[in-house]
Amino acid sequence: MRILNGVIARIVGAGIALSAYDGVASAQVPTYPSDRINMTVAFAAGGFVDTFARIIGQKLNEKWGKAVTVENKAGAGGNTAATIVANAKPDGLTLLVTSTAIAINETLYKKRDYTLDQLVPVAIAVSSPETIATHPSKPSNLKDYLSWAKKDEITFASAGVGSGSHLATEYFMKRLAKQPASHIPFRGGALAVQAALGNQVDLVASSFGIIPQIADGKLKGLAVASEARVAAMPDVPTYTEAGFPFVAESWVAVIAPAKTPPAIVEQLNAAINEIVNEPQTREKLLGMGYQLHSRSAAQVATYLNDEVAKWGEMVRTVGVTVE
Numbered sequence: 001m002r003i004l005n006g007v008i009a010r011i012v013g014a015g016i017a018l019s020a021y022d023g024v025a026s027a028q029v030p031t032y033p034s035d036r037i038n039m040t041v042a043f044a045a046g047g048f049v050d051t052f053a054r055i056i057g058q059k060l061n062e063k064w065g066k067a068v069t070v071e072n073k074a075g076a077g078g079n080t081a082a083t084i085v086a087n088a089k090p091d092g093l094t095l096l097v098t099s100t101a102i103a104i105n106e107t108l109y110k111k112r113d114y115t116l117d118q119l120v121p122v123a124i125a126v127s128s129p130e131t132i133a134t135h136p137s138k139p140s141n142l143k144d145y146l147s148w149a150k151k152d153e154i155t156f157a158s159a160g161v162g163s164g165s166h167l168a169t170e171y172f173m174k175r176l177a178k179q180p181a182s183h184i185p186f187r188g189g190a191l192a193v194q195a196a197l198g199n200q201v202d203l204v205a206s207s208f209g210i211i212p213q214i215a216d217g218k219l220k221g222l223a224v225a226s227e228a229r230v231a232a233m234p235d236v237p238t239y240t241e242a243g244f245p246f247v248a249e250s251w252v253a254v255i256a257p258a259k260t261p262p263a264i265v266e267q268l269n270a271a272i273n274e275i276v277n278e279p280q281t282r283e284k285l286l287g288m289g290y291q292l293h294s295r296s297a298a299q300v301a302t303y304l305n306d307e308v309a310k311w312g313e314m315v316r317t318v319g320v321t322v323e
Contacts, residue, residue: 042081086114129226
């Protein structure tokens with residue numbers, strides 16, 4: 001994939017160069033951070049990306065003794081914040097905190113004011129699988145549900161056109177289930193969930209935002225698009241268990257401007273992985289429905305490259321674009 005080959009090469013090359021020194025896994029830059037760190041969040045306050053940024057920001061502040069500010073720059077599906085960070089000074093003091101949208105937007109948007117070559121991925125340490133749920137009055141088994149709905153078009157709600165939940169669910173219906181489905185977009189996941197709670201739509205597609213309603217029995221989870229069941233929703237089977245091998249997860253990424261010194265990228269990557277795996281933080285994140293991952297900077301770059309390809313296929317299959 002052309003988008004991130006250069007990024008991967010730079011990170012892998014940096015890893016080889018650093019391996020000549022002892023302690024590469026915890027490579028430190030003596031002067032970093034020299035000042036406050038600004039986390040530019042690509043979405044509004046209160047969402048899962050913002051929540052993660054604030055948890056990590058507080059812990060980095062405690063760890064390094066430098067202020068960490070979280071600034072929400074929502075707009076254009078995450079592209080506004082990405083553009084700001086792509087043009088920031090590459091000193092590790094301005095970071096982008098975004099979601100799967102940055103991979104989706106490579107195909108979804110015809111025009112953007114930045115390219116991924118202007119950014120370098122630092123960490124993708126948490127994710128949550130795309131999930132579909134329905135009102136408890138409807139069939140609670142995915143195969144039974146599809147059989148029940150077979151003659152009619154399913155309506156499903158999501159946080160909006162081009163969201164991961166929209167793309168994953170419509171892709172599943174069209175490519176794997178062969179089930180007619182109509183997408184009902186809402187301005188945010190909370191409104192989509194409310195529509196399902198009121199039995200106004202057949203399904204709601206979501207990731208992080210649907211867990212409390214499933215846990216309380218207000219909605220019935222039909223399937224999670226992960227390799228294994230989610231600890232916060234242990235009774236919800238995976239798509240694979242239901243006979244449809246399918247994995248699609250929303251995740252949170254921390255990204256820096258390109259040309260940020262590799263040692264700073266490595267230091268940030270190690271710090272975020274360490275924070276996520278601290279017992280108290282780990283318990284908190286798992287309870288919120290996050291799945292946790294420890295990836296090196298090179299592994300993050302490879303993962304993001306793969307996600308651009310995966311979500312690109314979904315965008316093309318669904319047939320949606322944004323000018």
